[in-house]
Amino acid sequence: MCGIVGLWGTPEEQIVRGMMETLHHRGPDAAGVHVAEHGVLGHQRLSIMDPEGGDQPIYNECGDAAIVANGEIYNFPKLRGVLEAHHDLSTANDSESALHLYEDVAERAAQHLDGMFAFAIADGESLYLARDPIGIKPLYVGRRGTDLVFGSELKALKGLAEDVREFPAGTWYHSQLGLNRFYDVPDHSPEALSIEEHSRRIRETLERSVVKRLMSDVPVGAFLSGGLDSSIIAALAKRHLGELHTFSVGIEGCRDLQAARLVADHLGTIHHEYVFTEREVRDSLPEIIYYLESYDQDLVRSAIPCYFTSHLAAKHVKVILTGEGADELFAGYTYYRGIKDPTDLHRELRRSVCSLHNVNLQRVDRLTMAHSLEGRVPFLDTKLIEVAQRVPPHLKVYRNDRGCLIEKWILRKACEDLLPSEIVWRDKEQFDEGSGTVDIVGSGFDHVLTSQQAMDYVAAHASAGLRGPEECVYHKLLSEAYSGSDVVLGNVARWSFRQEPAA
Numbered sequence: 001m002c003g004i005v006g007l008w009g010t011p012e013e014q015i016v017r018g019m020m021e022t023l024h025h026r027g028p029d030a031a032g033v034h035v036a037e038h039g040v041l042g043h044q045r046l047s048i049m050d051p052e053g054g055d056q057p058i059y060n061e062c063g064d065a066a067i068v069a070n071g072e073i074y075n076f077p078k079l080r081g082v083l084e085a086h087h088d089l090s091t092a093n094d095s096e097s098a099l100h101l102y103e104d105v106a107e108r109a110a111q112h113l114d115g116m117f118a119f120a121i122a123d124g125e126s127l128y129l130a131r132d133p134i135g136i137k138p139l140y141v142g143r144r145g146t147d148l149v150f151g152s153e154l155k156a157l158k159g160l161a162e163d164v165r166e167f168p169a170g171t172w173y174h175s176q177l178g179l180n181r182f183y184d185v186p187d188h189s190p191e192a193l194s195i196e197e198h199s200r201r202i203r204e205t206l207e208r209s210v211v212k213r214l215m216s217d218v219p220v221g222a223f224l225s226g227g228l229d230s231s232i233i234a235a236l237a238k239r240h241l242g243e244l245h246t247f248s249v250g251i252e253g254c255r256d257l258q259a260a261r262l263v264a265d266h267l268g269t270i271h272h273e274y275v276f277t278e279r280e281v282r283d284s285l286p287e288i289i290y291y292l293e294s295y296d297q298d299l300v301r302s303a304i305p306c307y308f309t310s311h312l313a314a315k316h317v318k319v320i321l322t323g324e325g326a327d328e329l330f331a332g333y334t335y336y337r338g339i340k341d342p343t344d345l346h347r348e349l350r351r352s353v354c355s356l357h358n359v360n361l362q363r364v365d366r367l368t369m370a371h372s373l374e375g376r377v378p379f380l381d382t383k384l385i386e387v388a389q390r391v392p393p394h395l396k397v398y399r400n401d402r403g404c405l406i407e408k409w410i411l412r413k414a415c416e417d418l419l420p421s422e423i424v425w426r427d428k429e430q431f432d433e434g435s436g437t438v439d440i441v442g443s444g445f446d447h448v449l450t451s452q453q454a455m456d457y458v459a460a461h462a463s464a465g466l467r468g469p470e471e472c473v474y475h476k477l478l479s480e481a482y483s484g485s486d487v488v489l490g491n492v493a494r495w496s497f498r499q500e501p502a503a
Contacts (some may be wrong), residue, residue, distance in 0.1 A: 002027040002046050002056070002070040003369070004139075005156050006120050008039035008127045008175065009147030016040040019149075019156040025291075026070070026152060026369045030055045034066040036122050039147075043068040046372055048319060049076075049217055054093030060103060061088050064124060067102075069095035070152055071117035071137040072376070074212045079112075094215075095119065102128060110172045111182040114212075116376070118152065118167070127175040133183035134380050135169030135357025138365055140491070148175075153366070154293050158485045166491060169357045185354050185385065190346065190392040198395060199414040201387045206414075209381035210236040213321060221245035221317035223309055224271070225434055226259025228408060228426060229323025229332075233378055235418040237321055238267045245316050248273045249308040251436030256305075259423060259434070266420055274312045276305075278440045282447065284308075290481040291370035292363060293488050295474035297467055298495035299363050305435040306367040314371040324360050325379030328352035329388040330408040331396035337405050345393040353385060358493040445473040465494075 003026030005019035013035050020031060020042040027044030034041040034057040043056040049072070057066040073079070076094035079101065083089065087100045094115075102109040102121050107128065116136035121128040129150065131139045141150045142161030149161040157164050167173070170183030210233060214220055222234040224246035238244045246269040248260035257273055264271035281304055288307045289300060313320050327333050331349060339345040361377070368375035378384075391410055398409030406412070406425075416424045449457060454469035457476065466472050482488040 002068075003044040003152040003156070004068045004070050004118065004120055005042040005151040006040060006068070006122075006127075007144070007147055007149050008122075009145075011035055011037065011040050013040050015160065016042040019151055019160070020044055022156045022158075023152055025372060028372050032056050032068075034059075034068070034122060036066075036124075038125055039122060039127065041066060041068045041120055041122055046318065046369075046374060047218070048072065048374055049094050049215075050092035051217055054091045054095070056093075056095065058091060058093060058096045058099055060099055065099065065103065065121060067095060067099040067119055067121045069098060069117060069119035070139075071115060071119070071132065072213075072215065072374070073097055073113050073115040073117060074215060075114035076215070098130075107172055107174045107177060107180070108182075114382070120150065125175075128172065129167065130172040130182075131167050131169055133170040133382055134185075134353070134361070134385075136361055136365070136377055136380060138362065139167035140164055141167050141173075142487070154488045154491055155290075155482070158482055158487045161487070164487045164491065166358055183382075185350055186389060187350055188386060188389040190342075191390045192392070193390075195395065195410070195413065198391050198410055201390070202384075202411060202414040205381070205384045205387045206232070206378065207236050207239075209378040209384050210321070211240055212381070213376040213378050214240060216319050218319060219245070219317040220319040220321065221247060221313055222269075222321040223313070223323070224248050224260045224263060224269070225256045225305075225323075226261075226263055226423065226426075227256070227323070227434060228412065228424065229326040229379065231259075231263045231419050231423050232326075232411070232415045233321050233323050234263065234269065235267055235415070236378075238269060244269045245313075246271050247309050247313040247316075247320075249276060249305050249312060249435060251276065251278075251439065254434065254436035256434035256436075259426065262420060263423055266423075272312055272316065274308055276308045280308075281437070281440050282445070285445075286477050286481065287370075288367070289474055289477045291366050293366060293478075294362065294492050295464075295471060295478040295489075296359070296492060296495050297471040297474060299359060300474045301437055301441055302360070303363050303367050304437045304441070306363060307370070310368045310371040310373050310375075314373045317373070319374045319376060320368060322364055322375050322377055323379060324364055324377045325353070325356065326408065326411060328356060329379060329385065330391075330411045331393065332408045334407075336407065337397055342393040345397065346389075349393070349396075350389070353380075355493075356380070358491075359495045362493070441470060445470065448473045448476060464489075 003023030110130035142164035
């Protein structure tokens with residue numbers, strides 16, 4: 001939902017309007033600007049809540065404070081009931097609750113919000129910024145002389161700001177008080193409960209998380225790869241919706257398309273699928289990398305099917321549920337199996353959740369918003385993170401009677417009644433694998449760089465740590481998309497670094 005930008009220190013409206021143009025894809029439904037004595041806020045709106053009356057900036061009753069926001073605040077209905085006692089709410093937009101909450105509790109406002117968000121509040125001489133606990137919604141900040149510049153994507157700051165950095169997840173900033181954390185991913189010890197009790201906790205908490213994310217004044221759908229995570233989310237959502245649109249993509253004959261059809265038939269969803277070709281991937285790759293703002297090989301590979309699924313879904317819905325986060329909470333990746341010590345695995349899973357903000361979550365945000373689609377991630381509800389941390393690691397990577405290791409075992413047990421058994425116990429495949437994307441990118445991109453050119457490219461860009469010809473192609477395309485700017489290249493995170501044991 002939306003893109004935000006701002007310049008604080010000098011009220012240069014034209015600069016902010018130029019930044020807004022680069023983020024039009026994040027919010028094509030409306031645009032608004034707040035010009036104050038000390039700066040300017042800009043907003044591109046994707047209308048989700050209160051489509052008719054919720055344009056931003058939103059102002060307080062006196063008109064001396066304004067908010068621009070990106071995301072969704074899921075405890076808005078509860079907050080509204082409290083705020084209405086002493087505030088006149090002018091919209092039915094969830095973002096307005098953050099503004100009035102700030103009026104009541106000042107910089108402590110962010111810690112009272114349940115949702116995914118990045119927002120800015122201008123209040124007289126003060127600026128307040130905040131980003132959600134896990135970093136689901138993006139925010140970047142930089143300097144333009146003595147001015148502070150910020151935006152939802154790096155491309156908005158390109159050529160404008162220096163020292164551009166990602167605004168930390170779970171953090172707020174106040175121009176008079178500086179940067180402060182309001183949330184850290186907890187580090188709870190596992191509890192020795194029965195399998196039935198752990199399963200019950202997971203199932204109930206996850207279902208509440210899904211229901212919470214159905215809050216919308218526009219249609220909601222679900223990505224459906226046919227893997228465990230997206231299938232569970234679709235199954236739980238369908239229980240609370242009269243109809244549910246689901247979306248799947250892949251190359252002809254791939255495993256994801258087949259599995260997704262099975263799940264869609266089982267659940268009775270309105271299912272949509274798209275078969276993409278090698279030619280389409282190659283033609284779309286520059287655009288995919290432009291929106292993704294990364295050259296990381298693993299991230300680009302998973303961004304390709306996400307791009308085509310988002311394009312498909314945007315024809316039917318404005319909000320999409322995705323399964324991101326389950327692998328990090330319940331040990332879904334292959335490398336987790338190699339961590340033998342339970343304490344080390346517990347620690348590594350927490351580290352994986354902490355690192356999502358600029359890898360998998362960046363991919364979900366950028367590729368959905370590239371098609372003006374809002375992605376929501378039920379597995380990353382803070383309550384579910386706490387519940388998952390209470391589960392002993394041996395129930396996540398579980399050794400069965402035959403000595404086989406099964407990833408996400410406790411999640412499968414908790415939700416096995418929702419889906420066909422062949423889906424519940426389907427082997428883990430990453431999005432790029434099940435969709436067949438790896439079969440395409442594995443054949444190389446000689447039309448961009450020959451093998452010899454790739455070798456020369458690695459040597460010429462040694463500081464980037466490029467891993468091979470494929471990543472060279474992605475790096476080249478990203479460099480060409482943002483020519484002459486280190487803003488984007490300097491903020492690329494590496495997905496593979498998550499697989500190094502925590503120190």
